[in-house]
Amino acid sequence: MTHEWLYIGxxxxxxxxxxxxxLVIAGVLSPKKPNPIKNSTYECGMETxxxxxxxxxxxxxxxxLIFLIFDVETVLLFPWAVAYNxxxxxxVLEAVFFVLILAGGLWYxxxxxxxxxx
Amino acid sequence: MTFIADPIPFMVNLLSQVMTGWGWSATLIQVVLFILGxxxxxxxxxxxxxxxxxxxxxxxxxxxxxxxPNRVGPWGIFQTIADMLKIFTKEYITPAxxxxxxxxxxxxxxxxxxxxxxxxxxxSSTVFGSNIGIGLLFIIAVGGLGEVAIIMAGFGSNNKxxxxxxxxxxxxxxxxxxxxxxVLLIPVMLSGxxxxxxxxxxxxxxxxxxxxxACAIFFITxxxxxxxxxxxxxxxxxxxxxxxxxxxxGLKFGFFFVADFLHAFTSALVFATVFxxxxxxxxxxxxxxxxxxxxxxxxxxxxxxxLTLRFSLPRxxxxxxxxxxxxxxxxLALFTFMITAIVNKVLPPGGNLFRIGGLLVANVVLWLxxxxxLARFIKRRPRPVVSGPRPVAIGVKRSVPKxxxxx
Numbered sequence: 245m246t247h248e249w250l251y252i253g254x255x256x257x258x259x260x261x262x263x264x265x266x267l268v269i270a271g272v273l274s275p276k277k278p279n280p281i282k283n284s285t286y287e288c289g290m291e292t293x294x295x296x297x298x299x300x301x302x303x304x305x306x307x308x309l310i311f312l313i314f315d316v317e318t319v320l321l322f323p324w325a326v327a328y329n330x331x332x333x334x335x336v337l338e339a340v341f342f343v344l345i346l347a348g349g350l351w352y353x354x355x356x357x358x359x360x361x362x
Numbered sequence: 363m364t365f366i367a368d369p370i371p372f373m374v375n376l377l378s379q380v381m382t383g384w385g386w387s388a389t390l391i392q393v394v395l396f397i398l399g400x401x402x403x404x405x406x407x408x409x410x411x412x413x414x415x416x417x418x419x420x421x422x423x424x425x426x427x428x429x430x431p432n433r434v435g436p437w438g439i440f441q442t443i444a445d446m447l448k449i450f451t452k453e454y455i456t457p458a459x460x461x462x463x464x465x466x467x468x469x470x471x472x473x474x475x476x477x478x479x480x481x482x483x484x485x486s487s488t489v490f491g492s493n494i495g496i497g498l499l500f501i502i503a504v505g506g507l508g509e510v511a512i513i514m515a516g517f518g519s520n521n522k523x524x525x526x527x528x529x530x531x532x533x534x535x536x537x538x539x540x541x542x543x544x545v546l547l548i549p550v551m552l553s554g555x556x557x558x559x560x561x562x563x564x565x566x567x568x569x570x571x572x573x574x575x576a577c578a579i580f581f582i583t584x585x586x587x588x589x590x591x592x593x594x595x596x597x598x599x600x601x602x603x604x605x606x607x608x609x610x611x612g613l614k615f616g617f618f619f620v621a622d623f624l625h626a627f628t629s630a631l632v633f634a635t636v637f638x639x640x641x642x643x644x645x646x647x648x649x650x651x652x653x654x655x656x657x658x659x660x661x662x663x664x665x666x667x668x669l670t671l672r673f674s675l676p677r678x679x680x681x682x683x684x685x686x687x688x689x690x691x692x693x694l695a696l697f698t699f700m701i702t703a704i705v706n707k708v709l710p711p712g713g714n715l716f717r718i719g720g721l722l723v724a725n726v727v728l729w730l731x732x733x734x735x736l737a738r739f740i741k742r743r744p745r746p747v748v749s750g751p752r753p754v755a756i757g758v759k760r761s762v763p764k765x766x767x768x769x
Contacts, residue, residue: 247392251492252481252500254393255400259477262404263470263617270613274453283458285521286608296459296522304533307684311536314692318543322499325550328703336707340700347696350688359688361681 306358317346368650370489374399403491404477411620412442414627418669425673452612457520460609465518468511469610469617475507476625483631484559486641486653497558498550501632502543505587508625509535512589512596512606515618519609527605530680531596535587537684541691542583548576548702549636562640570637571718575698575725577637579691584629585668586687588622592675593683627665634660694732701728 285292324331324339353359374395381391416431416439423430431438456465482497484490494500509531516528550556552572553564570577586593597605607618634640638660641653678686705724709717 247396248492248494250393251396251400252478252494254396255404255481255491256474256478258397258400258404259474259481260470262401262408263473267466267470267613267617270450270452271454274451274612276453278455280458282455285457285459286603287521287523288603292522296520296525298522298525300525300529304529307533307537310688311540314540315543318547321547322550322556325547326554326556328551329554331707333707336703340703343696343700347693350692350696354689359684361684 303361310353310359313349314346317343366651368486368488371650399491400481403480407477407480407624408473408620411624411627412446414623415442415445415619418623421666421669422673425670446616449613449616454614455609455611457609459520461518461520463518464514465609466614468515468518469614469621471514472508472511472621473617473624475504475511476621476628478504478507479628479632482558483635484562484640485657486650487647488650489654490559493557493559496556498546498556498561498636501558502539502546506539508621511621515610516606519606521609523602523604524606524608527596527602527608530602531589531606533680534589534593534595534683537687538583538586538593538691541579541687541695542587544692544695544699545576545579545583546636547699548573551703552706558635558640561636562642565639565642567714567718568637568639568642572721573637573698573702573725574722575694575728576702579695579698580637581633581664581667583687583691584633585671586683588626588629588668590622590626590668591672592678594677595680595683626668627661630661630664630668631657633664638664690732690736694728698725698728 285296321339321343328336377398378391378395381394386394419441420430420438431441434440434444456462479501481491482494482500484493512531512535513528516524516526516531519525549561549569552569553561555561555564589596595601597607602608607615610618634657639656640660641657643652643656646653646656701724702721705720706717709720
């Protein structure tokens, strides 16, 4: 089992290192002639007005919150799904009720208008 | 004969024998082989992307009645290589005020996130990267890293458009991850394992037959996860200039480009592995090289379907897109999950044909109910018409101005 994870570790490292090395090589090869206009923020030739750290719609945050709930739920369900073949009908129904409660939550959020794009 | 039927394990055996001859320890040989295999896979995937980009440009051009690349080499095959050589020598333009660490890390992370999926995919009955027990969960988790890369790119660029692209990425990619993850529970349930090898081996009958609705949901969400048309709001050219990668140039932009194409192909690969039976096919266990061919054919089929959608549908509006995932796909995924779980348990085990029939009927009923619900509950408001229909130019009698008539 350990050597499977060793392979993943090696793969992750190489997948990060090879593109990084390519970026560095290209950085050495490429010309470097910066000037203030070239380095200014690109907005199709317009002068930038104000900070680029703009305020954002609270709706994005709400989507993030709802996503978090569903993601935690699926993390709980994955071990259940692995054990599915060994479960009795009761065990399956238990998970179904668990999902139904979540569906109820989705319905509540829907009724509250939280998943409505304003 | 062994070499032709199963080249990669043959080579591995040969190499390890040579290294044993040099007197290396078994652990060292294992590590060296891992480094070689991972390196070849990583570089191979990135080189393969050049073919992918050429193919996509050519096919897309034919969809839109153009010729596509046709100058460099026969049928323009070397176009991507020429592009790559050019992009390799381009200057990095770093915008003033950019947050250096996330700005430079984002392109590397974008490629790495996609490449890591390849670490757990089985390519044939004998060739697979790593047979970890949680392969599918690993794919989902690593897929999430790509979203982090997009957010880092948007955040670090010091540009309003890039930041808007990152916001949209949060809304879109997070939202579509919900139905995707729920739907991926179904193959895990049917095969009783999260390991990719076990999922492939469990598909004597491909899961597309047992769970067609789940399959369709996964297909739609994986296109949305790629952020390509019709879900390309993250980098909508006509709204956000280029979205999160607007301030990138040179090879840094090139890596985002590579990541985009590779991500599309990788999701086709995951789709083929999880729902179409992966390398399974007639004779694939005795002649493992056939497994590669089957997997590639299935993947190309799925990829072509994605291309067809990409080049024929217009972009969704953001509210339509979010409604699709939260109001249609997520409830549907939840109900598909529940119904598949119950039906598969209630049906007597063993009777294979009976089980397939039962699951198919359940899926068809689910699909019909969804169709009915959509027709019943979605109100199609007539759009306000600003002006009357435009006059048609041909056949309209035009009164000739007097001074023109006089001439």
